[in-house]
Amino acid sequence: EKGEDAAAKVALNPEKWLEFKLQEKATVSHDSELFRFSFDPSTKLGLDVASCLVTRAPIGQEVEGKRKYVIRPYTPISDPDSKGYFDLLIKVYPEGKMSQHFANLKPGDVLEVKGPIEKLRYSPNMKRQIGMVAGGTGITPMLQVVRAILKNPDDNTQVSLIYANVSPDDILLKKELDRLASSYPNFKVSIGVLLGLLSCHMGDC
Known part of the structure; x- marks a missing residue:
């Protein structure tokens, strides 16, 4: 595939909030859950190593037509080359605004995501x-x-x-x-x- 075509076949957008549908969730420990979000299976997420994505959720009520959001970064634990889905492992805090948003999500609900955010550009054998x-x-x-x-x-x-x-x-x-x-x-x-x-x-x- 030509570079331009390959570049177009990624699900994330670093400049725009996009909605990803919750496919399923599972309990991993007493306070952590695994969330699988789906996207077009002909594309991959577009997450380089090492980078994360950013999520947001609305909080409170709209004031003068404006909405406040809580924003948090997360690193998917699924293979970045997986097509059609990504997995997030979330620790649910009783008072955590974003983690409580995750806890209340049901299959079919959507999450707003933006990214990737590069933390470190890893290249093979860069360190022994x-x-x-x-x-x-x-x-x-x-x-x-x-x-x-x-x-x-x-x-x-x-x-x-x-x-x-x-x-x-x-x-x-x-x-x-x-x-x-x-x-x-x-x-x-x-x-x-x-x-x-x-x-x-x-x-x-």
């Missing part, structure tokens, strides 16, 4: 080794980079990830991280629980 530290849903941007490295047979980057969580119930995507670590020798992951670390520090081990 990369060390990552993540906590909670902070795993999502790390996973995006890890998957990009591991799916490329020509990328020899060694990746080490330390993933910390408050309790065992807060650990997200453990099966996927373990699968990647067992399948790819250039990826090492250590998953820790802060409560256990604190107990050990206080002499309870």
